[in-house]
Amino acid sequence: MRGRDMINAHLPDELIVEVFRRLDSKASRDSCSLVCKRWLSLERLSRTTLHIGASGTADLFVSLLSRRFTNVRSVHFDERLSISLPTKIGRRRRQKRCALSSKADDKTDISDPSEVVETWCLSDAGLALLGEGFPRLEKLSLIWCSNISSVGLRSLTEKCRSLRSLDLQGCYIGDQGVASVGEFCKHLKDLSLRFCEGLTDAGLVELVFGCGKSLKSIAIATCAKIGDISMEAVGSQCISLQTLSLESESIQDRGMLAVARGCKILKVLKLQCINVTDDVLKAVGASCSSLEQLALNGFQKFTDVGLLSIGHGCKKLSNLTLTDCAYITDNGLEAIAINCKELTHLEINGCHNIGTTGLESVGKYCMNLIELALLYCQRIGNNALLEIGRNCKLLQALHLVDCSSIGDDAIHSIARGCRNLKKLHIRRCYEIGDMAIVAVGEYCKSLTDLSLRFCDRVGDEALIAVGRGCSLTHLNVSGCHQIGDDGIIAIARGCPRLTHLDVSVLQNLGDIAMAELGEGCPLLKDIVLSHCRQVTDAGLSHLVRSCPLLESCHMVYCPRITSHGVATIVSSCPNMKKILVEKAKVSERTQRRAGSIISYLCVDL
Template identity: 70%
Template sequence: MRGHDRINTCLPDELLVEIFRRLDSKPSRDACSLVCKRWLNLERLSRSTLRIGASGSPDHFVKLITRCFVNVRTVHVDERLSLPAQLGRRFGSESFRPSPKLRYVKEKAGSEDSEFETSYISDAGLTVLGEGFSKLEKLSLIWCNNVSSMGLVSIAQKCRSLKSLDLQGCYVGDPGLAAVGECCRQLEDLNLRFCEGLSDKGMVELALGCGKSLKSLGVAACAKITDISLEAVGSHCKSLETLSLDSEYISNKGLLAVAKGCPLLKVLKLHSVNVTDEALAAVGTGCSLLELLALYSLQRFTDKGLQAIGNGCKKLKNLTLSDCYFLSDKGLEAIATGCKELTHLEVNGCHNIGTMGLESIGKSCQQLTELALLFCQKIGNNALLEVGRGCKLLQALHLVDCSGIGDEGICGIARGCRKLKKLHIRRCYEIGNKGIVAIGEYCKSLMDLSLRFCDRVGDEALVAIGQGCSLQHLNVSGCHQIGDAGIIAIARGCPQLSYLDVSVLQNLGDMAMAELGEGCPLLKEILLSHCRQITDVGISHLVKNCTLLESCHMVYCPGITAAGVATMVSGCANMKKVLVEKWKVSQRTKRRAGPVISYLCMDL
């Protein structure tokens, strides 16, 4: 019956709260909160996650939100993000939407002439947070400069159900970490990256307190955390599954303790100049459940260590080798022989790994789904031919500065890896039309193609792609042989295209823009910088039907004037960012869409 409120009459509070929790769309939840006061209050009860940025007074916002949202379990505080003051009154939203800010001005405490309130959450704010959200399970404090051990002690004492704690960039000390160990006996995930105030004393007390529950630990740039801390982790954290270490103060002694004491370790990310084959051998022997291994800049690490990993870690699925100069084909062959379940492999800057090593991967690792080869000058076409023959499940291939790989290798991938969805190539100057034409002919599932600064790729390649694939993302920046014909083929063959980068294409003109406007109505982001032939006419054709556009870069386009900028801004209601030279923005456009405009050069 019209005018009769059947929902509020029949449905109990508990059912409405559950309905609100199951709504995936944030705008839908916000709309529900505006129906009536009852729905507003119940919708607040359904909120479990809050995000708080900087600016204004975060401590004040904390006081307000703790009164409105009583069932919050997760709080993210990130002081790299700003919080517009007007959002302080919008308590119906789950997160206060932030906008990026590189640096904030911190006013001196107690200054009478200060125009702005401090934009950093303090220990007092953390105290209020702990009192208001005593059931808190996840807390992230990212680069919170004013937070000290005092605030962390308050959180630890009041939020004893805490399971995840991220302190990245916070200058907290040992007393705070010790309190976490003593009070938060359910803690599973701890991130201490860039926590320069911590030392071994705090880490040891943490391991003694909550070592039994700890499953994930991250440490980076903590000069006072040494092998002593890792020995404590190895002794008390028997359930540890993930360890990320980036430190020049960690050596074999610490990692040996972890390898012997943490048999459940599944993820190990290591960046340390002091670790040698001895430590990696211990990981291979003691961590048989290891699934992900990432090794960065290990200058004293050789094939012997990688062979130990291949012999012992049979469940390894994801391997990253970056700037490990003393590795050769023998090490990669050991991985191929021992780790048959490998699905992801990245080789970056390991200059002694060549064709033979990757051939062994192609022959033995049939489950491989993603392969990245960066700055691998010794890897040639035969390697990719073997990958094409053996890795039929490959879905993503990344190639950067691989001078030995050309069309022959890409054709091998195209013929063998028919499930390929993503192909990213940058500065591989031996790859031309032939290889990309083969991709268009055989890889019908391709959705993401990036060909950056590939001098030999032209319109013929994109015609084949347009006829054979339905791309969603395309980047051909710097491919100077591509012109209107290639982009027109994409526009006609890829109606699902949402991202396009055609920067530095000197032969691209308005005809291609008109075709994109007609054929790609879902386009959201386009980069046109350094395209000298595109004019205001092309921009008008583009925005006519591409009404979903959100971002456009068009600096150094002499044919685009202030009128073209105005057309772009006025024709796209969803526009969030237009990057352009400042002198091309008229006063009217600035008044109409000032927050949307980004300038190439800011006034100093």
């Protein structure tokens, strides 16, 4: 009834807050908060997480947000992301920048030029405000916030003693700041120190002795001054550690042996440490029977001996990644396959001594395999995937990159045997053609994500079969030059849920296919048309007319698309967030209207 509030008079605050918490998107919460001032204030109470770009007036944002969102428990800063200021504040900041600019133009001395830069980054003062404004903070990420120091981190940790998770990636924090975390944050569980170049063993050791008993996850990368001393402290103090990720040239066997022997409930271990040898894997196999995930990257000292120990000792291993491990052969992979029957995810990348035999053993023994990735595996042939197809009925994702010995027979076997396949990504596998993909379309009815980049034996026949048998949401056929209008039309008619499409470098693709895509795929969000020489403004117009959800369009090196076509896509797509095109094709009017979403390819050299 007009003039009478039938909701606010009867619903208590707690119920409205619960409604806000159950809304699945920020846009929905923002819309509901506009109902009235009461709902706005209650929506703010329901917010527990904030994401802030630190390129801008980050310190000012901390002060504003701490007053408006009092129940926040998680804050994420990212120096790489920009933020938009409210209108009035933005106007004042622009006026300040203009004033500074005019001073510079008049050659007026500025006492400290760094002050101009510091206003655009999160500073120690901002961290202090953060601690005061959010004393119950539990999770904090400071990504590439280069202007903060140990002073600011200490002022925050003194206030936020309930901190559970801390990510300092790319921050130049010294030992004193990290030590303060151990001094005040006794309940810290997750710690990331990736690319913290100012940190040494001394700071990390103090942190570990302060809160090591509660730590469950540690990530360290490219910290040249962190070595075995820190790892020995981790091994002695972090008895609850479950996840460890290390990328280091300084850490050697001594430190990792201490970790393996002391952290016996370790579940996830990711290593890129070129000076670590098989002795570490032996210790892991002997002590860490709960290990579930292992990633070994770029090792020149690991051999089959280490994998044999892992296979015998870590029966719960479910996820294995081997990248550029030059001395691991079929024997090591076979040891894993025979002993680790719970293996569900396997990635082999650039391990040139692993061939068909090793992967055949995976097919024979690892029947729970869900995802398989083979990258740059020149020695793995068809027989390996024939075995996977026969036994791994649960396989849902297959990735193949530059596997020159794998052809149609292998993919045909996968299609017939692995009918739960949902994702198939193939790149530069030149022996795979229409026969293989036709089988995929015939048997893999659950397939939603198909990528066939630069597979030049795949043509329209393959996509016609896929369009008939699968309901794709993602399709990438970039560089498959035999695909033309017929194949894309079949996809448009058979895959109405398609949201992401890459048809770049298809020389035979024209406007007819664009029109069919517009009619058949109304949910399309992202499309890549670069290097499609036959697509014109008319085809683009047909496409965008029926695709109101389009958010991204790449169309560089499309000679028959002009400034008119670019203007059409800007005016027809209200949700557009990114357009990639040559600068010469953007008119002044289009630039004024949508300059913030247009990116240019640098061709004016």
